[in-house]
Amino acid sequence: MAERTPAPHTTAEDVPPSPLLEERDVLITEHVATMLQDRWHAFRRKSAVRRGHMPTVMSFTGYGTTGWVRVLSRVVMAPDEAFVNGRRLAKMVEDGVRGWHNFTSPPVPYALVEITAGGQTFSVRADRGGVVDAVVEADMEPGWQSVTLQSNGSEPSFTDVYIVDDHVVTGVVSDVDDTVVVTYLPRPFLAAWNSFVLDEHARTPTPGMAVMLHRLLDQQPASPVIYLSTGAWNVAQTLSRFLSRNLYPFGPLLLTSWGPTEDRWFRSGLEHKVTQLDRLARDYPDVRWLLIGDDGQHDPEIYADFARRHPDKVRAIVIRQLTPSQAVLAGGRAEDPRDSTPGVPWCYGPDGADLARQLEGLGILDAGRAEANPQTWPLTSQLPVVAAE
Incomplete structure (x- = not known):
């Protein structure tokens, strides 16, 4: 990551009076928020050191x-x-x-x-x-x-x-929440329940999505599968265990950090996804992506925007439709932006099986082979379990 260029030295006389006092106050408040967070973490670290951590x-x-x-x-x-x-x-x-x-x-x-x-x-x-x-x-x-x-x-x-091999031309980017795992994440109370309280074994996989992803890999075995989520890095290993236990393809998780930053109270999940997609486009300039998400957050909007800016880097956009109750808990459905991306195929369906049939119609999946062979996870990613003392 490039280092920031230090701002030129200025004195009070160099800076003209500004009428934007409210904006200045907001920035000061946000700086206070990061300072308080840093002090809280420092207190916890000192406590951890005393306990021998x-x-x-x-x-x-x-x-x-x-x-x-x-x-x-x-x-x-x-x-x-x-x-x-x-x-x-x-x-x-x-x-x-x-x-x-x-x-x-x-x-x-x-x-x-x-x-x-x-x-x-x-x-x-x-x-x-x-x-x-x-x-x-x-x-x-x-x-x-x-x-x-x-x-x-x-x-x-x-x-x-x-x-990724230099000759690979297809990759998969998949959202996590409400796409491969049913979490109802957009609703604040349920987000907290799923993140802090719920037993990780009680999380529900989305029907048919694991099979659909493995079928994609059966036809493109060397393709990368990357999971893009607005979740915190704190839950990365929990999500990895969930993916392994429910036979999803193994792949990197691109998550974010919670809490305040230097210029805002909370990080933007939408900005995180946009930034990571653009980075993947730069990292793999010859790869065309299958973008998989759901219609309960901003996935259709984010993917459509990416397709308009990089039409040559999108093979198809695949959107899982939430059930009516899930859509209510998610705060409604996203608008349908399919008309804004001419030349880019879209698939909309309630589960992996329905979406797979549409991908068959596009020629992306082999219609004569409805089953898939789950790929073996790397040995170092197998999570051994030992009993606590």
């Missing part, structure tokens, strides 16, 4: 090409027995994980992290939330590869990265 690198799945890799992780304070290989372990994983456990480990801001990829070692910095999102230049073979991460003497953490 150590820096731990939580490993997330990354992606790349044969010449570079994007590494994603998060550095938190945790007891030694809480994580193995960067993944949370305890008997509660067997018995059911309540979502609030994902938010109890305080982040380590600006932690120095060493990344070993392709036989080379790189040093990068986490952001103020402890999140590492770094691109390093490394020569790696196509397919699933492993990267090692370590921070401040922590135990090494191994994470999977998918290296």
Whole structure:
């Protein structure tokens, strides 16, 4: 990520009086919000140190090409027995994980992290939330590869990265909430319930979506599958376990951080998705994407906007229609923007089976082969479970 250019030095005399006092007050308030958040995290870190907790690198799945890799992780304070290989372990994983456990480990801001990829070692910095999102230049073979991460003497953490072959021309981007898992996320109360309270084993997969995704991969085995969500990095491992347990294809999760920023109270989920899609278009200039989402948030609007700006990078847009009750809880349905993207095919359907039939009609799926063979997840992503002491 490019560093910000420092602003030129100014004095009070250089700055003319501004009538925008309300805007200034808002910026000051938002700065106070980030300051308070940082102090809260600092208090939690000191408490964690007193309890003997150590820096731990939580490993997330990354992606790349044969010449570079994007590494994603998060550095938190945790007891030694809480994580193995960067993944949370305890008997509660067997018995059911309540979502609030994902938010109890305080982040380590600006932690120095060493990344070993392709036989080379790189040093990068986490952001103020402890999140590492770094691109390093490394020569790696196509397919699933492993990267090692370590921070401040922590135990090494191994994470999977998918290296896309230079000849791949098709990829899949899928939303998560209400697309592959039924969460009713847009409604604030249910969002909090699903994130902090609900047993992760009680989350409901969307019928037919896993089979549809695997059928896509059967025809394009080397294609990347990337899950794009407005969810927090805190729930990345919970979502990974959900995807594995419900036989979804393995792939990177592109999530975001909750809380205030330097210029706003809350991060924009819509902006996050737009930014990540544009980045994928730059990362893989020769890939055409199947964009999969639902009509309960902004997915149709976001995908249509992307298709208008990059018509040569969209193979089809696939929208799962919420049920009437789900649409009510989601705050209504998004507008249908199909007429605004001439030349880009759209599919609308209530589940994976219906959407698959429409993809067959477009020639994207093989109509003579309705079954799919789930792909094996990489070995380092298998989550071992040990009993707590």
